[in-house]
Amino acid sequence: MAHRPCPFFDPGTQSSNNTLGILQLKRDLLIPTILSSEPSTDYAEGKVETTRFGTFPHSTLINQPWGTQVLASVVDTGSRGAKGKKRKRGKEEAGKEEEEDEGRPSDSQLVKAATASSGFVHLIPPTPETWTLCLPHRTQVVYTPDYSYILQRLRARPGDHIIEAGAGSGSFTHAAARAVFNGYLGQDVTRYGTEDSRRKRKTKRYGRVYSFEYHEQRAKQLVAEVESHGLRDVVTITNRDVYGDGFCLPSSNGPAAHSSDAEPDADIIFLDLPAPWLALKHLTRSPLPSPTATPAEGTTPTPFRSPLNPKSATRICTFSPCIEQVQKTITALREYGWLEISMVEIQAKRLDVRRERVGLSEEGVRGANSSAATVKEAVQRLRDVEGRAKLFHGMQIEKQKEVMRKVEKVKKGEQEKKGSSSGRDTDIATEKRDAQHKINAESKDTLMSTLPPSKHDRLQQAKANAALRPAYKEGRLIHRTEQEIKTHTSYLTFAVLPREWTKEDEEQAREKWGR
């Protein structure tokens, strides 16, 4: 049975046709896409991914090693709307591009696009985490901090069977599939180590996720997703109302022959339902006695079948946003004999790390605080300002004096006109004064140069420096909680249902192990 490895578990060395790849643009901006080399009706380049950071024809994404930084291409996106013309134009342009592009002819009918001058993305293989960040939202998503803790607490291990009810957007489905995955059906490569005689005689138990979704549309979408993500062997989607119909699957429902027919044979249960307590009556090991607390619905005619694995302790987690749901769930859990009941909520946050630059030297620099960094700096600045003020004040006075002198001079001149006897004297006086002025001005200049530059000069200087400064290592390293945090996702209720233990079992154990 030639199996195509699931890109989530074993993506291989490079991206390939018809597999899921993720384009990472920013930390939280990821675009999932099924890579395809098929020609498309929209673009001459085939399937194209248009993003904020440029356009990426799939031909540039396929057969690239995972993790590669891919440059954007020049693709004519403008003419897409205009049908009819579009293809021709695309071809023409593409022809040009081909010439530009070293004239290399493409081996398929797809047009090879020219590399754009800017823009890039990283092509990364899908993981449940990246998928959670970019999946098409259908319902509330179970995010990584929650599902990782849930799977940890539920002790999900390779080979386990998980029931998931309320598949929703499928984020938990993918994470659960990864947790229990231990090989593809019918492809039991013998490896040493875990393989020993006993296990070989026994058929290996493959990890499986049995996912139930009430909403038909969502269930259909999920089925398609599971198929395209290569998870068919691990995940079974069933469209069903689990409140009424329970969790047992007809034994023929399995996609392939399964060792234990009694599906789902679950070890782990995850309920993301509005009323988990209504589903609990179907998760028992033995038939409920008829006068149960749950509303009677008429006993089913079929013989009782438990959806639980009789040989392991069943672990359950319910995921409910409201405390009232939790209370009802826990009461029901107690009634049905679940143990180790506990409830927690997860408080997760991400931290932003950056450098905070403070100081007078940051004046006019973006993203920095230009207040004084220290008291000393502040005092120095105050001194400077004061010194400048004094100087300017002095200059102001000097200027005023000058004006006065000029006025005087004019007056004197008038007087001279009246009686032009003492003209020579005044000339000499003016000369003397001018000389005095010059000296004054010179000293002023030297004074100015010793003073710190003006604000204008400072800004100019800072701007010039900004490009040269190693800003990446300046300032103080700080961290703070991210702008938006999820203060409440849901309450997680955990419980365990031990194996059934009867008097006969106890007798047998006593006989076997002695006392």
Next chain:
Amino acid sequence: MHSYIRPYTHIALRLPSGIVKVLEIIPNTNINIGKFGTFPANLLLGRPYYLTFELLDKEEGKSQTELRVVPASELHAETLASDDAATPVESKEEPTADGGVQFDIVGENGEVIMRNNRLTVDDPSRQTLSMEEIEELKKAGTGSGKEIIAKIMASHMALEEKTKFSLAKYSLRKAKKYLRRFTVLPLDVGTLAEYVLEKEPFKVMELREESLGLIGAWANIHCGDSSRVLTAHDGISQIGGGRWLVVDDTAGLVVASLAEKMGILYSPEEESEGEEEEEEEVLNLEKPQNGEPTETGSENPQQDTEMPDIPTDASSAPQTASNPNSTTKPTPSLSSSLKPFPRKPHRNHIPAMSSPTNTLTILHPNAQPNLALLKYFNFDACDPSPTHPLYHHLKSLSWLQLLSPTSSDDYREPPLLSDSVLAEMKSSKRSTYYKKRRRWERTKRVVDETRRGGFDGVVVAGVMSPESVLRWCVPLVKGGGRVVVYSNTVEPLVELCDLYSKDRRAAFVQREVERQEAMAGVKKEGEENGTVALPELDEEEDLDFPVNPTLLLAPTLQTSRARDWQVLPGRTHPLMTSKGGAEGYLFTATRVLPLEGKVEARGNFRGKKRKTGEKTAVPT
């Protein structure tokens, strides 16, 4: 998995006080749980986990304590009863009924439904039983503590004055003190983490379950049994195969957690779950070969010479998989005649650390890795049992062996002796010779394989500075692989984030471009010797760029904490106290393959025109 309690496994007993006791269950011995008494271990063997047992009193004529399984209905009886009582009150939805009880709530027929605490008297004299009397009762030790509690409650003068809540608290307190019950929990990674965190948090870097979950998720840990080890584009280095690199200063807790998620932590007999195996289990009643020396070449030199130098590629490795019938179950006659313990025949022995896929490679700063906690999973790193999956799937090498293999003694090939020389040797010398050869083969295999890189991810939970670890580990991770660093405190990771910051990356690219232009044409790649180009060990540390910031995408720093709640009818609230200590932080990123040279980013930068900002403003 953990289907029932097997002999020679570690189990955890939780006492009513919440104290967890971890012990190895050995048949035909007694288990002592402190003041509550002692009982035979055999009474637990074969029973399922998660059951609560009660110690019964010794009956006349019987030599030992009996255990009784306490059914769930009994465990929940009190809460369920009070729940029923609480429901009518809640359903009325009177404002006074929720929570703060201001006054007694009296039903229509005059019956008091809810009392308030007006009558509460804080006086120990209200308990009429004296301490001596209680001690007497304890000595008499009847009814597994229930009777004592009943007597104490009965002797309380004003029990009926207590509110329902304070009564519940009172009886819970007494139950914790006197009930002779315990619950048997499987000692899996979750239980172990809780246990160690309570006892010696510093030993495991205060690693909580939340962090364990996150580490596993972000490192994309999964069972890689069926993954392929492929050759990379350069034709030399390998890619994938479900192999992860680990740096672990948590005494093996991280390794255990990862191994559990990869399905290589529990020995196969533990993983099997049915009764079908029980016949064989009986044989295992005798102490299993765990603890036996594994490298026992002396009696069987034949087997040693047969042992091939396992090539590391995937295709040929499985062929050496053992003859299935010889591996686990020794024939009883053989074992009884040779040794007191059954011994695994070593024919077709597969060397340690030789699995090509689904492996953990641990890098350790000392000569030996510290994996002390793995003893709870019956694995001793210094003396591993060949039946344990970690024997093949856990590889270890020291930093010296990774970075400077030629200076490590174990990497140098010991001289190969001819058969005739060997035949003349004393058997002890011969076994030393084989031991040396085997150690060399193992070391060489692991070192060479590790240096060929292509790991699916690296998980670091260590006390060494993370940048110095990542400097050498990141190049060994495949493109698209995950890098996860745990630290109990935030500071080292903040610094690490800064070393991968956008601005620093831009500056680094700028510098590299300038360098490249300066020395155009001269290019050195360490790939010709079949290994990934690692930074030279003695290369002067670049203070501004201790790590290559272009190799990681989307570095993220996060933390997570679970807050426990009490959910009881009418008394639901978060727990009043819980453990403080280190928060535990996680740095995660994706390894990428940057393009060489300058790459212009695109996008709107709000008119920002800084030169440095443009190149790498895209991913943060």
